[in-house]
Amino acid sequence: MRKRFVIHEHHASRLHFDLRLEIGGVLKSWAVPKGVSMNPADKRLAVAVSDHSLGYINFEGTLAEGTYGAGRVAIWDNGEFETENADAQLKKGKLVLTFYGTKLKGEFTLVKFYNHEKNWLVIKSKDEFADQNWKLETVLEPKK
DSSP states (O other), rough: EEEEEEEEEESSSSSEEEEEEEEEEEEEEETTTOOOOSSSTEEEEEEEEEOOOOOGGGGOEEETSHHHOOOEEEEEEEEEEOOHHHHHHHHTTTTEEEEEEESSSSEEEEEETTTTEEEEEEOSSSSSTTTTTTOOOOSSOOOO
């Protein structure tokens, strides 16, 4: 069964991307400093952050100065994903999923660092959607 995902482009104190997956009635979330890549050679750090409510899946706007994560937020990509038994995979520290997004397509793996609660890697599988020449493009203009 397909579930929803969103990747927020988040211009906070530093630009990063928030990967959010609909799992168990919440949005399981990771901050990905360099963004998710379609190039299998790129292994991107993904730091687990607190779950977000499902209502956050469509959020775009500005988080007020003085609040956690203050800055501009836009949807960088969204769509659906598939995986088998997400809760069990998360407990084991390896989540294999297939994205059906506008930008992200095909299989990806999230792998938890050994002996570390928050740090994961997000890696694109070598499939028909992989792109060795892929370059990240932002949707928001950088703050001047």
